[in-house]
Every structure is written in structure tokens, then in C-alpha cells.
Amino acid sequence: MNQSIKPGDNPDLTEERLSGTFDTNSMAAVIYGSDKLAQRRREISEAVSRIPELQDSKPCPFMTREEKILEGSRKSAILNRLLPGLIDLDSFEETVFIHQEVIGIEGHPLALHESLFIPPIATQGTDEQQKKWLGRAQRREIIGCYAQTELGHGSNLRALETTATFDISSQEFILNSPTITSLKWWPGALGKSANWSIVIANLIVHDKNHGPHPFMVQLRDEKSHEPLPGITVGDIGPKMAFNGADNGFLGFENYRIPRENMLMRHSKVTPDGGYIRPPHAKIGYSGMVRVRSRMAAEQGLFLAHALTIAVRYSAIRRQGYLEDRSREVKVLDYQTQQHRLFPSIARAYAFIFCGFETIRLYDQLLIDVQNGNTSGMADLHALTSGLKSVVTHQTGEGIEQARMACGGHGYSMASYISEIYGVAIGGCTYEGENMVMLLQLARYLVKSIEMIQNGKSKNLGPMVAYLAANESEIDLNLGPNEYLKVFQYAARSQAWRATEKFQKLRNSGMSKEQAWNQASVELTRASRLHTRLYIMSTFINHVGSVVDQKIKKVLIDLLNVHITYEVMDIGIYVQGLLSSDQMDLIRNQLYVSLETIRPNAVSLVDSFQISDMQLRSVLGRRDGNVYENLFKWAKSCPLNDKDVLESVTKYLKPMMDKSKL
Ligand SMILES: CCCCC/C=C\C/C=C\C/C=C\CCC(=O)SCCNC(=O)CCNC(=O)[C@H](O)C(C)(C)COP(=O)(O)OP(=O)(O)OC[C@H]1O[C@@H](n2cnc3c(N)ncnc32)[C@H](O)[C@@H]1OP(=O)(O)O
Ligand SMILES: Cc1cc2nc3c(=O)[nH]c(=O)nc-3n(C[C@H](O)[C@H](O)[C@H](O)COP(=O)(O)OP(=O)(O)OC[C@H]3O[C@@H](n4cnc5c(N)ncnc54)[C@H](O)[C@@H]3O)c2cc1C
Numbered sequence: 001m002n003q004s005i006k007p008g009d010n011p012d013l014t015e016e017r018l019s020g021t022f023d024t025n026s027m028a029a030v031i032y033g034s035d036k037l038a039q040r041r042r043e044i045s046e047a048v049s050r051i052p053e054l055q056d057s058k059p060c061p062f063m064t065r066e067e068k069i070l071e072g073s074r075k076s077a078i079l080n081r082l083l084p085g086l087i088d089l090d091s092f093e094e095t096v097f098i099h100q101e102v103i104g105i106e107g108h109p110l111a112l113h114e115s116l117f118i119p120p121i122a123t124q125g126t127d128e129q130q131k132k133w134l135g136r137a138q139r140r141e142i143i144g145c146y147a148q149t150e151l152g153h154g155s156n157l158r159a160l161e162t163t164a165t166f167d168i169s170s171q172e173f174i175l176n177s178p179t180i181t182s183l184k185w186w187p188g189a190l191g192k193s194a195n196w197s198i199v200i201a202n203l204i205v206h207d208k209n210h211g212p213h214p215f216m217v218q219l220r221d222e223k224s225h226e227p228l229p230g231i232t233v234g235d236i237g238p239k240m241a242f243n244g245a246d247n248g249f250l251g252f253e254n255y256r257i258p259r260e261n262m263l264m265r266h267s268k269v270t271p272d273g274g275y276i277r278p279p280h281a282k283i284g285y286s287g288m289v290r291v292r293s294r295m296a297a298e299q300g301l302f303l304a305h306a307l308t309i310a311v312r313y314s315a316i317r318r319q320g321y322l323e324d325r326s327r328e329v330k331v332l333d334y335q336t337q338q339h340r341l342f343p344s345i346a347r348a349y350a351f352i353f354c355g356f357e358t359i360r361l362y363d364q365l366l367i368d369v370q371n372g373n374t375s376g377m378a379d380l381h382a383l384t385s386g387l388k389s390v391v392t393h394q395t396g397e398g399i400e401q402a403r404m405a406c407g408g409h410g411y412s413m414a415s416y417i418s419e420i421y422g423v424a425i426g427g428c429t430y431e432g433e434n435m436v437m438l439l440q441l442a443r444y445l446v447k448s449i450e451m452i453q454n455g456k457s458k459n460l461g462p463m464v465a466y467l468a469a470n471e472s473e474i475d476l477n478l479g480p481n482e483y484l485k486v487f488q489y490a491a492r493s494q495a496w497r498a499t500e501k502f503q504k505l506r507n508s509g510m511s512k513e514q515a516w517n518q519a520s521v522e523l524t525r526a527s528r529l530h531t532r533l534y535i536m537s538t539f540i541n542h543v544g545s546v547v548d549q550k551i552k553k554v555l556i557d558l559l560n561v562h563i564t565y566e567v568m569d570i571g572i573y574v575q576g577l578l579s580s581d582q583m584d585l586i587r588n589q590l591y592v593s594l595e596t597i598r599p600n601a602v603s604l605v606d607s608f609q610i611s612d613m614q615l616r617s618v619l620g621r622r623d624g625n626v627y628e629n630l631f632k633w634a635k636s637c638p639l640n641d642k643d644v645l646e647s648v649t650k651y652l653k654p655m656m657d658k659s660k661l
Contacts, residue, residue, distance in 0.1 A: 004606045010624030012316045012330060013602065020603030022550045027607035030551055031349070033356050037093070038609065044098055045611040047086055053078055054102050060244075060616060061413035062638055068244040069192070072108030080140050089138075101614045105302070105423045107245025109143060109193035115294070116188075117144030120198050120214055120287045123366060124263040133216060137196075142222070145189040146287070147250055148200040148212075152181025155436045157200075157212050157285075162252065164201040164215055164262070168273050171259045173215065175201060175230075175252035183232075183251045186430075190248030191235030195220040197250070198287075203262070205273050213284060214263040219250070230255035241422020280374035282381070286366075289377075291431050292384035293362035297355025299395040302424035303348040304608040306417050309620030310341055310402035311605045313409070316624045331405075332601060338594040340405050344398035345597075345604050346562035349555075350539040351391050357538055358384055379461055382444035386531035389434035389441075392427035399424055409619055409626075414633050416617040435524060439516075442498065442523035445530060449499040463534065467492050474577055478586065480540045483563035487536055490573035491529035498522035529573065536566060557596045558604065564590035 002017035003024045028038035048054050057071060079086075079102060087094040095114055118137050121130060136142050153159045161182030164173040177183055184190070190197060196218050203213040219231050227233050232251040239247065262269060266278035278284065314337055318328035331337050361383070365376045403410040403417040410417055428434045448464040451457065457468040466488040474482055474489075501522050505515035516523075543559050546552040564586050567574065571583060578586075597604070612622055618629050639645070 002603045010316050013624030016315045016602035019599040022554050024603055024607045026548055026551050028609045048101055065243045072103050072244045075103050076108055076110050107242045109189050111245050112145050112188040116146035119290055124265050126265050142196045143194045144196045145187045145194040147184040147187040147197045149186045151183045151185040155433050160212050162201040163204055165204040172256045175255040177251040183249050185249050186247050188245045188247050191246030193246055205275050216261045241419055292388045293358040295388045296351045296391045299391045300348050300351030303395045303398045305420050306399040306402035307345055308605040308610050309617045310405045311601050313406050313619045315602050340401050342561050342594050342597055343565035346558045350535050353542040354535050354538045382441045385437035386441035386527050389437045390531040396425040414618040438524040438527040441527040445495045445526055446499045486567050486574055487533045489577045490570050491533045494529050495526040498526040554600050560593040
């Protein structure tokens with residue numbers, strides 16, 4: 001049964017919920033990985049809803065930027081006091097969840113503290129460094145951020161300009177921002193809130209540059225919160241979204257920190273100026289891999305937010321007629337609306353399933369690396385680079401479709417979809433610009449193909465083994481595994497096409513860099529197809545492992561939407577494999593699968609169990625009572641506090657009076 005049904009709900013939504021064929025709590029358990037985790041989310045939402053001081057003081061769209069930051073800080077401080085009674089403090093998931101529930105998605109002063117400040121200390125700090133800072137950070141005696149990107153440099157880490165020069169005589173590093181382009185630019189919470197930061201700077205010892213390394217740097221006085229001498233710091237101004245966060249700039253002028261402030265678990269500088277290399281050259285990048293490994297699930301949930309709004313609204317919005325001329329139909333009954341929304345529901349599920357898988361892979365890698373085994377780093381770097389790029393891009397597309405699916409009201413901030421969109425698409429840029437990350441994966445694919453060309457196919461990892469296969473015919477009787485083969489064909493032929501283009505250019509005498517650039521559009525296409533194949537195969541495996549038969553049935557229906565939509569979407573890459581009859585068959589299977597999933601559409605989005613507080617959308621309310629609440633929302637807009645505004649008395653009225661003469 002659908003657990004969202006309550007008395008007083010919009011009857012159209014109740015009708016949808018009654019038509020669902022499965023238990024939404026059981027589905028939530030599959031989405032979040034276990035009954036216990038799903039249950040914890042419900043318990044935390046429930047507990048938060050009973051605490052008046054944690055409620056929004058007014059709707060976010062009516063707040064100025066300063067009010068958003070104030071509200072985020074107010075709630076962060078209250079939460080810090082209440083957290084021990086509300087969540088398991090050791091659980092990163094519960095910590096992130098409660099902040100999102102209480103403060104929302106627009107950012108807050110501690111948004112980066114948990115995800116980018118604490119993890120590098122915990123994984124790259126020595127035992128003594130952890131003892132010194134981890135407890136303080138966890139208790140939030142200090143607030144931190146992660147300062148890597150500079151005004152002139154983001155994607156290309158090797159070009160960072162900030163320097164940390166070791167001074168043997170004082171046993172200190174001297175930090176400097178030598179140029180305007182070397183100012184740190186973008187770090188979340190840096191602008192006004194953080195008093196400490198992980199700073200990525202070029203390590204210079206005895207005039208030798210050892211490249212970017214992480215340093216623990218105090219920025220502001222712990223009593224007055226004033227910037228310390230030698231530090232220039234401030235907010236970079238309003239952004240497209242995420243304005244509850246104070247992204248900042250930061251400059252150093254001969255700013256000294258003790259030698260012990262370089263995070264030295266892996267690379268070390270000894271008191272006499274010796275440099276000890278890390279076990280893997282890119283180990284300092286592992287904080288980025290950690291965040292990327294979490295982005296698929298995070299983004300899947302952003303998409304889930306937008307779909308919860310659009311699908312619920314589509315079930316109460318009536319417009320136009322089908323057969324019965326006496327009553328307008330729910331817009332959800334239109335095939336175009338279903339085609340706009342249902343493949344995105346499938347993607348949201350697929351992204352979340354993949355996301356929990358990559359989080360698990362990262363956690364395993366972390367254990368391996370702590371035990372000295374870095375062999376899995378390249379694989380996970382390639383996988384998460386592709387995944388963050390494809391998932392953020394498709395999430396943005398899906399959210400925008402959800403907005404349009406809500407017609408005019410989707411454009412109002414009352415839907416909240418534009419904010420969700422603005423926050424989500426930030427992910428196309430942060431943690432590695434998407435094209436740059438696709439090209440990282442492409443390096444891995446090209447290397448894999450070169451292994452095959454050199455007769456070393458047996459050394460290929462399981463994720464790229466398909467590159468060596470030779471599929472040229474597909475059975476017309478298409479099931480999920482045949483669709484997978486179709487996708488493998490597309491990904492394989494594009495990877496070979498791109499690699500051969502690169503190799504041909506090389507053989508023509510072009511430099512490696514120029515040849516790479518000339519082949520790069522084809523290379524990014526190969527990376528996208530490889531990643532979409534991974535998403536599909538993870539989805540298939542995940543559905544295969546579900547035990548509850550009612551849940552499995554609806555997930556198979558959803559999987560059918562996914563595989564048929566995805567294959568239609570890449571039609572151009574499978575022209576050599578599938579006949580036009582086969583393409584027609586797939587197209588028709590897609591339309592059938594849209595109809596099949598239709599009765600479960602509302603229950604599928606209800607299963608994400610995103611509370612009204614977290615959703616912050618008038619259109620997406622659980623109870624479906626949209627119109628009366630839209631009217632209330634509009635009336636509460638500050639512009640309506642007065643009937644006659646100063647804009648009228650001061651300018652428009654005199655203009656009209658003058659025109660009358
Ligand atoms: C649930 C609610 C949450 C709400 C969240 C909402 C909003 C979030 C809000 C805010 C955003 C949060 C965080 C954002 C934080 C940031 O953005 S931090 C800054 C991130 N910056 C980047 O990601 C920069 C991207 N650039 C790079 O990573 C590197 O420059 C590069 C592109 C990878 C190239 O590096 P470089 O040192 O030049 O590499 P080089 O060319 O020398 O060698 C490449 C080889 O190295 C391998 N490699 C690269 N990285 C790794 C790695 N991490 N692990 C393993 N290996 C790696 C690569 O594969 C190459 O190997 P080859 O064998 O040579 O091919
Ligand atoms: C919301 C948000 C939060 C952020 N938070 C943080 C933070 O907390 N800490 C932090 O340090 N940073 C943060 N950043 C910065 C972010 O990590 C960088 O903006 C990102 O890594 C991209 O770098 P860039 O801005 O230099 O883009 P650029 O590299 O300048 O990209 C511009 C264009 O150039 C292209 N391009 C660049 N290099 C190549 C190449 N080699 N091949 C082909 N094309 C290329 C890109 O594809 C893109 O189209 C944040 C950014 C945002 C938007």
C-alpha cells in the first residue's frame with residue numbers, strides 16, 4: 001500500500017495512491033539500501049517536524065541572501081545542540097540528511113564542513129593531526145572549508161599558483177598568493193563563516209616545486225572571527241542558486257603556518273627539508289574522488305525532488321479532454337507527459353542505485369589505500385569521473401523537463417523547481433568540469449583498447465571487458481540482457497572509433513596533445529556511452545537482487561522504461577546493429593512500458609519519501625491541495641504587504657498624472 005494516504009488529501013492524488021500495486025515503505029527500503037536506513041529518515045523527519053525552532057521562518061524564495069545565510073546559521077547552531085538526540089553522530093548520511101531536511105538545498109555555513117573539510121583530515125592527516133583537529137571539527141568548535149580552485153585555475157590543478165614554501169630556519173610554511181589569478185575563488189563557506197580551511201598549495205622545498213598538497217590553515221581569529229594578518233578573505237557575491245552558502249575568495253601574503261600543518265599521512269616534509277613521496281602520485285586528489293563517488297546518489301535525489309513535485313502535480317492538474325468531455329483529464333494521462341517524466345523517474349532510481357554502489361566502492365578503496373594498496377585508484381577515478389558527468393547532465397535535463405511539465409506554475413518559485421535546478425546543475429561544474437572529467441575517463445578507455453590491440457585483453461578489468469567482445473547480431477526477442485548487449489555494441493564501437501581517430505592523427509605526425517584535442521568530441525561521446533552502459537547494468541543487477549516480488553515487479557516495469565528509452569535515445573550509435581523493424585519494436589515497447597508504469601507513477605515518487613519540509617514546494621505538497629495553498633503563498637509575498645507601493649507613489653502615479661494633463 002501507499003503509506004502517504006491521509007484524510008483531507010486531494011481526492012485525485014488519493015485515487016493515484018490507491019492504484020499503486022506495492023508498499024511504498026518497502027520500496028523506500030530498496031531505494032535507501034535497507035529498511036533501517038529508510039526508517040531512520042522517516043524518524044528524523046518526524047522528530048524535526050515536532051521542533052518549532054527548526055521550522056522555516058518564512059518561505060526561502062521570499063528571503064534575501066543575507067536572510068538565507070542568517071537562517072542557515074541559526075538552524076545550524078540549534079541543530080548542533082540537538083543533534084545528539086536526533087541522529088547517529090557517526091553517520092555521515094544522517095548528518096547530511098538532517099541538514100537538508102531542516103535547512104534545505106540552498107546551502108549553509110556547514111555545507112562543506114562535513115563533506116570536504118573533515119574527510120581530508122580523517123584520511124590524509126597523521127594520527128597526531130587527527131587527534132589535534134578532528135575532534136574539534138566534529139564538535140564544530142571550528143568551521144572549515146576546502147580551498148583549491150583559484151580565480152584563474154580550476155580544472156588544471158597543475159597550474160595552481162598558491163605556494164607553500166618551507167622555511168627550515170623557522171620550521172614553517174610560508175603561504176603566498178603571488179598574482180590576482182592565484183586568489184582562491186569559489187570555496188563554499190569560505191566567504192564569511194569558516195575560520196579554518198584545507199588549502200591546496202604547491203609545496204616548495206629547497207626551491208623545488210612538488211606540486212599541489214593539502215595544508216590545514218587557520219584563516220580567522222577564533223575569538224573575534226576577524227581575518228588573521230596576512231589573510232584577505234570575503235564572499236564572491238550572488239550565484240545562480242545555492243545562495244544560502246557564502247562561497248568565498250582568499251589571498252595569502254607571507255602567511256606562516258607550522259610544518260605540522262601540512263597533512264602528512266601520505267606525503268611528508270621532514271624537519272631537515274627532506275620530501276617523502278606518497279605511495280600514489282594522485283593520492284592527494286582522493287578527497288575529490290570521495291565527493292564524486294557520492295554525487296550520483298545526491299543528484300539522483302535532486303532529480304527525485306523535481307519528479308516528486310511534477311508527478312504529484314500532474315495527478316491533480318486537469319487540462320483538456322480525452323474521451324470523456326464532461327471532465328478534464330489529469331495531465332498525467334497524456335502520453336507526452338508520461339514520456340517527459342517516466343524515463344526520468346527510472347533514471348533517478350538508476351542514479352541512486354549506482355550512487356550507493358560507488359559510495360561502497362570508495363569506502364572499500366579507502367580501506368585498501370590505508371593498507372598500502374593503491375591499485376584500485378585509477379579504476380574508481382575513471383568510473384566516478386564519467387558518472388558525475390553523465391548523472392549531473394541528465395539530472396539537469398530531467399529537472400528542466402519536470403519544470404516544463406508543470407506548465408506556468410512550474411516557472412513560479414512556488415514550485416521550487418528552479419532552485420533545485422540551479423543547485424543540481426552546479427554539479428556539472430564543481431568537483432571537476434564535466435567535459436574535463438569525461439576526458440579523464442576517455443584516457444582510461446583508450447588505454448584499455450590499446451591493451452586489446454597489444455594482445456593483453458585478459459588484463460582488462462570487468463568494467464571494460466566488453467570492449468574486447470565482438471557482438472554483431474541481436475536476437476529480436478529483446479529482454480534486459482539483450483538491451484545491455486545493444487548498449488555494449490554502441491559503447492564499444494564508439495570507444496574504438498574515438499581511439500582509432502586519435503591514433504590515426506598521431507600516426508599522421510600530430511603531437512599527442514593536438515591529436516587528443518582533435519579527437520576529443522568523439523572521446524567524450526565514448527565516455528558517455530560507457531557510463532550509461534554502467535548505469536544500465538547496475539540497474540539491471542540491482543533489480544535482479546530484489547527479493548520482495550511486488551517490488552521486483554514494479555522495478556522490472558521501471559527498468560523496461562529505462563532500457564527502451566535509453567536505447568531509443570542512442571539510436572544513431574546502433575544503426576549498424578539494429579534493423580528499422582527492431583527499432584520500431586523497441587519504440588513500441590517503450591510506449592507500452594509507459595502505460596504499464598502509469599498506475600504506479602505517484603507511488604514511485606512517494607517512495608522517495610521526501611517530506612514537505614524538505615521539498616519546500618507548494619506544487620509538490622504530499623496532500624495535493626495545491627490551489628488554495630498557491631493563493632495563500634502569493635498573498636504572503638512581501639510585495640503584498642501593502643496595496644500601494646512606493647514604486648507607484650514615487651514614479652508611476654506622477655507619470656500617469658502628468659500624462660493626463
Ligand atoms: C546530499 C546533499 C548534498 C548537497 C550538495 C549540494 C551542493 C554542493 C555544493 C557545493 C559543491 C561541493 C563541492 C565542490 C568542491 C569542489 O569543487 S573542490 C574543487 C574540485 N576541482 C576539481 O575537481 C578539479 C578537476 N581537476 C582534476 O581533478 C585534475 O586537474 C585532473 C583533470 C584529474 C588532471 O590532473 P593532473 O594532476 O594534471 O593529472 P595528469 O595529467 O598529470 O595525470 C593524469 C593521470 O592521473 C590520473 N588521475 C588523475 N586524478 C586521479 C585520481 N583522483 N585518482 C587516480 N588517478 C588519477 C589520471 O587517470 C591520469 O592517469 P594516466 O594513467 O596518465 O592516464
Ligand atoms: C557551486 C560551486 C561550488 C564550488 N565549490 C568549491 C569549493 O568548495 N572549493 C573549491 O576549491 N572549488 C569549488 N568550486 C570550483 C569548481 O571546482 C571549479 O569551478 C571547477 O573545478 C571547474 O573549474 P573552472 O571553473 O576553472 O572551469 P574551467 O576549467 O575554466 O572551464 C571552462 C571551460 O573550459 C573547458 N576546459 C577546461 N580545461 C579543459 C581541457 N583540458 N580540455 C577540454 N576542455 C577544457 C571546460 O570544459 C569548460 O567548458 C565550486 C564551483 C561551483 C560552481
